Amino acid sequence: MKKYQLPTLEDKMNIHNTIHHRSKGLCNHIDMMRIVGNTIKKYGVTKIPVFDYNVKILQNTKVKINGEFVDIPVISIEGTQMSDQCPVCKRETETGYLLTQEENFDKDYDIVVVNCLECGCMYSTKGDNHRKYALAAKEC
Secondary structure, eight states: OOOOOOOOHHHHHHHHHHHHHHHTTSSOHHHHHHHHHHHHHTTTOSEEEETTEEEEEEEEEEEEETTEEEEEEEEEEEOOEEOSSOTTTOOSSOEEEEEEEEOOTTSSEEEEEEEETTTOOEEEEEEEOSHHHHHHHHHO
């Protein structure tokens, strides 16, 4: 059985801070996936725990950057706590959208992962998917 080195606190902080910077608009989505994916790959695994959530590489995809196709890992954030407000600082606003965890085509909300811009906590919440307008138009 192969033994893997545990992710260092420094690497976990790097992943967390990179995701937090993405939610604040301080780095783009591709750079976030590249930085986080490369940090995970360095341990020879596809998923690592980062504080109270996991970050997983789902697959690699090719993206054209400066005229060249580059492999970029597509990452997913999993295992976040479901809440209507930040579970740490209890704020209901000031979040940065990160990704859609679950699409609900028959409801007016999706489950999305957000990042509290105050304290940095990652959590899942119901996000308006604007389908209620489409559902209402269908009924007319």
